[in-house]
Amino acid sequence: MIRGKGDEEDYWNSSKFKAFTFDDDDEFSQLKESKKAVNSIQTLVDDDDDDDEDDVEKVGWNGEPVGSISLSIKETASRNRMSATDQELGFPKIETTMQNLSLSKQGSNYSLSSLFKGKNKMGNFQMLSECVGEIPSRHFAPELRKPKSQYKTYTLEDFRALRDKMLLLDEAVQLHNGNVITAVLIFLKKTLSKEILFRELESRQVALRHFIHYLKEMEELKLLNELLKFLGRTEEMALMQYREHLNLKDVNKKKEALKSCISLPFSAEDAGFVQDHYTLLERQIIIEANDQHMEKTGQVEVFKKNPRKAAILDMPIITTLYYSCFYHYGESEVST
């Protein structure tokens, strides 16, 4: 729902919220307030249009619709209703332990649990310290057989302020669950510009590691390169690009890729190795073409007696040296 100015006025002037300022020094009470705020925004959303959620488009930071997340929660919820739960299988102990959400013990935090109930199957939610929200919002997974009021659902879109987002990320990191951390990062990637995101991640090592791993897995190399450059980890960036060449099958493409790698910011010794690699491959291509031809003609003695088992391409230096001695001993230096 596109939150109009009017709603925000109501929100701010409502008597439910007292002393909610961003300048509060005490982080603990800030958290509590933010969380209450988030809670109530949710209520407002619900109060207004509970029924026609699907028709309304939500807008994130960049102005792009982000309704897909809530939509998918609903879809998953309905799907969960249709597909089986594990409960009937006789795992009551495990399932119900997951469902018994107790009150938070160490003060209030954001609750991601409900969101991830949508994402994960029954037995697998993230146990977070549940925050004490008075008003239940979207109800969820009725087959869990617990009073609906115990479940709170939030959509990630509600975390719009940068501060909220970062608190959310920090909270996720506190939980140690990599799946949750990555999920929050995916959301942040969608709703924050990369400069802001990079800046925030720089000081958050755990989140940063997860983000880098995510980008590697999704093969988003361009963004990863930019991130590493921003962090000043140029050697890593160079090695990553070097790694790409290994995936190329065509030898000539490989050679070109290696050539372009030479100028990358490797460490001093690695730069030397990459240079060697390029020179070596270049030579090997020439030797290979030549030797293949010679083998075919069947004229040359040494090739007839000892037929080659494999191409010399991509072989290590020592092997190449051995090969050259074996097949080309006594020849004058080849002009390359």
Added chain:
Amino acid sequence: MAFHSRIDSPEIPKFSDLKRLACDQLIYLLEQLPGRKDLFIEADLMSPLDRIANVSILKQHEVDKLYRLDNKPVISSCDQLCFLIRPHIQAVKWISEIVNSDKITGKCRKYKIIFCPQKFYVCEAVLEEQGVFGDVTCDEWEFYFLPLDDDIISLELPEFFRDYFLDGDQRWVFATAKALHYFHSLFGLPLKVYGIGKCAKMTYEMWRQFIEEGEKKLSTDKTGNLFIFDRDVDFVTPLCSQVVYEGLLDDVFRIKCGSVELCSDVTASDKTIKVLLNSQDKVFNEIRNEHFSNVFGFLSQKAKNLQTAYDKRQGMDIKQMKNFVSQELKGLKQEHRLLSLHISASEYIMKRKTKLDFQELLKVEHSLLDGFNVRESISYIEEHIIRQISMFESLRLLCLLSLTENGLVSKDYRSLKSQYLQSYGIEHVLTFANLRQMGLLVEQQPGETFTAMESTVGKLVADKAVGKLTDAFSSLAKKSNFRALSKKLTLIPKSNEEYDLHSPPDMAYIFSGAYIPLSCKLIEQVLERDGWNGLEEVARMLNGNEFAVAAGGGGAGESKPKPQSSRLMFVIFLGGCTFSEISALRFLGKQKGYKFIIITTAITNSSRLLESLNDGHS
């Protein structure tokens, strides 16, 4: 010497239930897609699945054909496709391709994805991106445990090691904690929990949350103690060559999910034979923990006994013969078969190892562990590299050198790296980068550099973040401290007398008396002291993160823990565990009257460990 159970050793719980429960759950999930369906299985899951639910059971539940999931177009004509995968993005992408290509050709099918053991948000995001989210149903098969034997349980998550220790991704922590919770909800909470390592701490905290937020009615019966162990606390042990029989089998033949394939060279026949290796194999059970030097003696003795038993029939009359054939012959034949298999395997191992000059290799390893004759060892490694003997063996030795010597001297590092790259391929600069990050193969840094780096970066970021950064840097530049630890814990036994491998005095026998595995020694000490008292310095040298708590809150009416059950020890290795360590713990159990149950994220050895870090290939 065989590990016959002590009369007073505690009873171990029955883990066969775990298999049955997992099987039932899978079948249940399959039945959610009623009717004929084809099942596509990810390669990594094929062996574990085989141990849980074999083909006939699957066929009974309307699974028509079984395929391996890979990047090839699907030839199945079935209307319903079911995919059983780990939550890997690559697998999800392949599935999306299948669905999308069906859409293009106008094929209408039902698709079900079963994620094992849990679904990641990333996977769903990919499905969404590929536009197939609404076309597939997703389920989770909470299959955590594969009991490999009475006292070994594997989570079959070899990717844990690289994902966490190299990439710092905590994605599997939840699954591990959940697995622990599931395990203990079936078998009772432990009396005490010990642990060391960052991941161990995180797993424990998450598990504790599960318990606290769980049903209070969990059985208050407390059994045994739990030790959670991070692999990176001890990298040295898995990198050493294994010389106990089961370890050797793993190193030479690669044991997979508790069974091994013996190629035709070994079996002297045309086919490969798959052998299940567990305590059911009576012959194997006697020799599995033995040092290899004892194995031949044992096997030949057994062969003699067998011969004698066969020869009995020489002097028999008809009645006795009939008796013999009906009762004893089958057992003898079985024993004969197993015996010949193990003898062939041992012979093959002997031949292989002699060819590779195993004795010399072991000597070098022992010198490295001892810190003796380091320069000679380095020359040996150099020659090993230059002669291109084996890519992973060379790397293994390099890492051992680095770990035991607290990093290589710059000159050595550069020269050995250069030689390695020339021998095995320059693309291994990537592997070297990974090993450096893990702290497995590093260059010795002059002291100032570290602090200078820290302070420079510290100025660049806000104060609050410095603490986090320092953590990051200190984890990057983790020092090995092996030598100091070795002295403190006396990991290298005194070499005054000949080490008796027939009745060994301590766990060092698993490495021919040269070295007591650090991991097992730590466990021994912590259990003896019931905590970390007196081991503070050791813990500090291991980068801290040690803990010891009495698990599960108290409560009125808590049943008194039986003295028996406190000698049941569960040890969980996060990142993998070797057969040598398992043998060592079994020995320790015999010695001290404990019974160890080992839970591990995967069985590992030096090859697997290094392979997972090898990026020098396409």
